[in-house]
Amino acid sequence: MKDEILHHIRYSLGKDAEHSSVYDWRIALSLALRDRMVDHWYRSTRETYASNAKRVYYLSLEFLMGRLVEDMAANLGLDREARHAIEALGQDYEEIVHDEPDAALGNGGLGRLAACFMDSLATLGIPAYGYGIRYEHGLFEQKFSDGKQVETAETWLTQRHAWEFERPEVKYRIQFGGHVEHHEGKARWISSETVLATAYDTPVIGWKGTWGNTLRLWSAKAPGAFDLESFNRGDYLAAGRSEALARTISRVLYPDDTTDAGKQLRLKQEYFFTAASLMDLMRRYLSDHDDLRALPDHVAIQLNDTHPAIAGPELVRQLVDVHGLEMPEAIEIVRNCLGYTNHTLLPEALEKWHVGLMAYVLPRHLEIIRAIDHDHRERHPGSPRIIEHDHVQMGELAFIMAHKVNGVSALHSELVKETVFEDLHKIHPTRIINQTNGITPRRWLYTCNQPLSDLITREIGDGWVADLEQLKALNEKSGDKAFLAEFQAAKRANKVQLAQWIRQTCGTEVNPDAMFDVQIKRIHEYKRQLMNILETVALWNEIRDNPGGDWTPRVKIFGGKAAPGYHVAKQIIHLINDVATRINNDPVTGDLLKVVYPPNYNVTMAENLIPAADLSEQISTAGKEASGTGNMKFALNGALTIGTLDGANVEIREHVGAENFFLFGLTAQEVQERRLQHGFARAAIEASPRLSRVLGQIVDGVFCPDEVTRYHELVGNLYDHDYFLVTCDFDSYFDAQRRVDVAYRSKTGWAAMALKNTANMGWFSSDRTIQGYARDIWHAGPVNTGGMEKIA
Ligand code: C3B
Structure with a gap:
């Protein structure tokens, strides 16, 4: 590997090792890996024609x-070798990986x-x-x-x-x-x-x-x-x-x-x-x-x-x-x-x-x-x-x-x-x-979460990477204190890393022992980031009302882009950032509540955030999220879900067990019915002192003293339209969050629930999804299975 990288430094980049930049090393490594792919690739093409x-x-x-670097190396079975070669050449492997756009x-x-x-x-x-x-x-x-x-x-x-x-x-x-x-x-x-x-x-x-x-x-x-x-x-x-x-x-x-x-x-x-x-x-x-x-x-x-x-x-x-x-x-x-x-x-x-x-x-x-x-x-x-x-x-x-x-x-x-x-x-x-959608376990567990991946492999071997249902064997460990401690240690290692990254990217100090509560996805009204930030304000109020109470410290993490022409989504982003500024500078709530929103959410950021998450926010209006796939990535990596009965949440809950999932909100059927009731939103707001107070603060400019009217349109729309029923699900969501708080205070109880999630998410491998497409739609199968079973 080392020689192959040096070969590319010299003959593909026209440099010598002493004068090569991180970029040069990355391209050389990529080319060396690509070389290793070519023979597999040709063989596959030949076999397809022949058969x-x-x-x-x-x-x-x-x-x-x-x-692609880490994923390609991993699939080729060269992840360790690539790292060793780069290190032997005196270079920083992480730095090279991070250089890739x-x-x-x-x-x-x-x-x-x-x-x-x-x-x-x-x-x-x-x-x-x-x-x-x-x-x-x-x-x-x-x-x-x-x-x-x-x-x-x-x-x-x-x-x-x-x-x-x-x-x-x-x-x-x-x-x-x-x-x-x-x-x-x-x-x-x-x-x-x-x-x-x-x-x-x-x-x-x-x-x-x-x-x-x-x-x-x-x-x-x-x-x-x-x-x-x-x-x-x-x-x-x-x-x-x-x-x-x-x-x-x-x-x-x-x-x-x-x-x-x-x-x-x-x-x-x-x-x-x-x-x-x-x-x-x-x-x-x-x-x-x-x-x-x-x-x-x-x-x-x-x-x-x-x-x-x-x-x-x-x-x-x-x-x-x-x-x-x-x-x-x-x-x-x-x-x-x-x-x-x-x-x-x-x-x-x-x-x-x-x-x-x-x-x-x-x-x-x-x-x-x-x-x-x-x-x-x-x-x-x-x-x-x-x-x-x-x-x-x-x-x-x-x-x-x-x-x-x-x-x-x-x-x-x-x-x-x-x-x-x-x-x-x-x-x-x-x-x-x-x-039903699925996710590849290669990227979304094996490469993105090394501490957990290593622990699992040590326990049950590495067969799970291509046969994710093997994770079921981990169910036996949910009563094993020593194993749960290791499982928690893996999560904590990821959280410490993420806390460091958050300090660098957002300039905010977060405590790795606080609950990391994450909502990452495109910003869309139906995904209800707005409900999440309103709940954040409600929690802030409650902590301020009783700062000595037995609160569970939380870090609310948001990530996601709005379509450039989507006005409401952009207002929601602005509001989250405004609320973050106010709350993060409040000495009363201090470490009990932080809000961070690192910019430019992308696949790489997801790979950093998901392994470190304790709580996964899947809170769309029931009937609107076709499936979701982030929901699967979180649960696989041992986060618990707070969610509605929407998309694949329904099936995730069935697989991991209702007792290991925080359910709230109207069903798709109830959503339809509620919309027919005249003035449903105003009625829901008036029935909820907690929500009324939050909306009042936003209208009063508590989070935007420089421009008090900034969110009047946004809040006005909640009263008069609220097509996505933020107001109707708000109290139920708030209550579910307090159940989450209680559960999180029992460290081993939480770890056992989290492990149940990881252990029972095998069905959500995209390998299973693709087998379904191949069987029911394409009537196609593998040519040379390399030891893998033929699709029925
Ligand atoms: C998305 C849906 O919004 C998700 O619920 C679903 O999990 C994924 O597709 C994958 O099926 N979706 C999207 O990203 N872009 C669209 N134009 C339509 C749906």
């Missing part, structure tokens, strides 16, 4: 990969799920490609200026991305605009704009290196030669114009989480990567097959939300316009290839494109969508229309073009049947199924 195995294609506008090509849960799936697909040895966009700028960086969120461009690609292989020979012409001509029943799309899609491949190697798949990301380039004529005329802007325009498509990740961006550029991005991916997989298929009717036997395509839903009409277009199939047969073939995952019920997140825009950008696809709509309604009279109120409804399109539609938790999948796709579900009663 004629079915391939899985996961189409996703987002892959939130995070840093996050690959932040995603917004939140949906993008991180795609990344976990890539890890599980490789670990299970299922031949698969992830297809997405190689954004020049990932998710924006967040800073706080006087407590307010400020966004700046993310710039990961200004450095060399050592993991990828550029594939300049893999390129496709992607068309936009123009018009369609029809001759003798054949359609010809005469486009008005062409962009080149070129490929960049990152190998993804599974646990123990048994299998390697590919993450293929597309970058947009201008198709023509450089405009030398304009350049020579001195018109440099004109000369660069077509290149700049083309590149716009892969320039930035849209920062909207669960809202429909509704922009022409977004539609172009979606079509760009979907079309390139389908052209690529068709080329691969046709290189050793000639019967297009057998496509579904060899190709499974998963649509990660509706973002790639244009795949239905695009693949139909390729089969009909390019390969000469009849439309109805093409539709059937495509349907047998496609699966669609729904990730949200929020109406504002369900993509809809105006037919005018669709006709302008993708005129041929609009025709095909009309044909699909017609075909479906002929077969199923009374079916909902794909085009409604002059908008193409991408959810309906995806549903109709997929043979399976899945939700991401048991509750969510039932709600999908009852709400968004109620009518389509009646027509196709077996199409909607559930696949």
Whole structure:
């Protein structure tokens, strides 16, 4: 390893060891690790071709990969060796790891799920490609200026991305605009704009290196030669114009989480990567097959939300316009290839494109969508229309073009049947199924939580890393005082580290013996960070009323970004920061209560925070969080959950035991009913002296003396609308928090409950999720299992 790193310092970076920077060492280490991946990767590709195995294609506008060094090294079984080699070279391994920017090509849960799936697909040895966009700028960086969120461009690609292989020979012409001509029943799309899609491949190697798949990301380039004529005329802007325009498509990740961006550029991005991916997989298929009717036997395509839903009409277009199939047969073939995952019920997140825009950008696809709509309604009279109120409804399109539609938790999948796709579900009663989300244990326990990981491995061996249900063996230890003490010591070590990091990042001293209470996720009204900060103020009041009381010291930790255009979410961020300033400087509450909000939450920060958490906040309005995956990461790492019956919380509670979970709040059913009661919010506030007092303080400017009216709109909305029922769940939440306080005071009691969480979270491995997709949707399995079981 040492020699391999030195080789790259010299021959890839052109440096000598004495003059190498941290950056140089990191790139050299990454390249050395990448070298070790290549043989596994080639072997996997060869075996896939040789066995004629079915391939899985996961189409996703987002892959939130995070840093790769530690994860890649761990999966290759080289984590110890890499560290030793770097140390033997006189370098600081931690510093090198920390030098890597996050690959932040995603917004939140949906993008991180795609990344976990890539890890599980490789670990299970299922031949698969992830297809997405190689954004020049990932998710924006967040800073706080006087407590307010400020966004700046993310710039990961200004450095060399050592993991990828550029594939300049893999390129496709992607068309936009123009018009369609029809001759003798054949359609010809005469486009008005062409962009080149070129490929960049990152190998993804599974646990123990048994299998390697590919993450293929597309970058947009201008198709023509450089405009030398304009350049020579001195018109440099004109000369660069077509290149700049083309590149716009892969320039930035849209920062909207669960809202429909509704922009022409977004539609172009979606079509760009979907079309390139389908052209690529068709080329691969046709290189050793000639019967297009057998496509579904060899190709499974998963649509990660509706973002790639244009795949239905695009693949139909390729089969009909390019390969000469009849439309109805093409539709059937495509349907047998496609699966669609729904990730949200929020109406504002369900993509809809105006037919005018669709006709302008993708005129041929609009025709095909009309044909699909017609075909479906002929077969199923009374079916909902794909085009409604002059908008193409991408959810309906995806549903109709997929043979399976899945939700991401048991509750969510039932709600999908009852709400968004109620009518389509009646027509196709077996199409909607559930696949509860999961998380990869490699990143989310093995690498991110070394103290706990080592303890578990010492106790039960390391089989759990690829077979997480083995953690069940730890259940026997929940009465073992000595083991519980070690389990607690692991948590404490993580908390001490985090306290140090908080001091450096936020300048706030926190006591590692206080309860670390963490809410990290995108800032959204339905996730109710607002309820959390209101409860914080209520607790502050109560401690101040009785400073000598028997309080359980707490550190409230927040993390998360708001979409730049989401006004209310940004107000909530500002409020949390304002409250933090007031409380952290209060000598009365002192160490009993602290509030910290480190900026720029990302995958790396999650890896630091989760292992150190005692309490996990999963407090969304019931029926709104499709699944959640952070909830799983916390419980796996031995945090207890305070949560509502929402998303996967329901299943987590079933697995870890109701007695090891702090439940509160209205159910999804009750939420629906409560909304119908006129003036429910005002009534709830008036019935709660505690909440009234908190809201009164905010309105009076206790937390913003410089601008007393700052939160009047926010609080006013709570009285008059409160769509997410913060007011109705507030008292129940406050009470649950006091039960948490009591439980935390018994150190071993708490440790036993926490251990029960870790021990019973095995089912939430994304390996289990992927096995479910493979069995129920893709009908695909591993080629060479490297000792792993075949999927039934
Ligand atoms: C998220 C949902 O909000 C989460 O509940 C869910 O766990 C994840 O997807 C993964 O399924 N989601 C998201 O991050 N972005 C969207 N546009 C829609 C859903």
